[in-house]
Amino acid sequence: MTRVRYFAAAAEAAGTDSEQRHEVSLVALRAAIVTEHPALADILPRCAVMVDGVRTDGDLTLDDAALIDILPPFAGG
Numbered sequence: 830m831t832r833v834r835y836f837a838a839a840a841e842a843a844g845t846d847s848e849q850r851h852e853v854s855l856v857a858l859r860a861a862i863v864t865e866h867p868a869l870a871d872i873l874p875r876c877a878v879m880v881d882g883v884r885t886d887g888d889l890t891l892d893d894a895a896l897i898d899i900l901p902p903f904a905g906g
Contacts, residue, residue: 830851831849832848832850832897842872854889875901876899
């Protein structure tokens with residue numbers, strides 16, 4: 830099982846700060862969370878995705894992943 834944490838606008842769109850997931854790949858996870866949280870459809874493509882602290886932009890097997898962070902772009906400086 831993998832814990833997914835949502836931050837800022839992603840948390841607002843998902844309606845939660847975190848949840849436990851069972852998908853086996855990052856592509857499957859993205860599809861499932863958009864299906865369950867449709868408001869993420871516009872935000873997720875712009876989000877950084879960190880898998881166990883390492884940013885990834887492609888697909889990845891999540892067999893051993895413990896934590897996934899969904900980070901929308903942040904403004905400020």
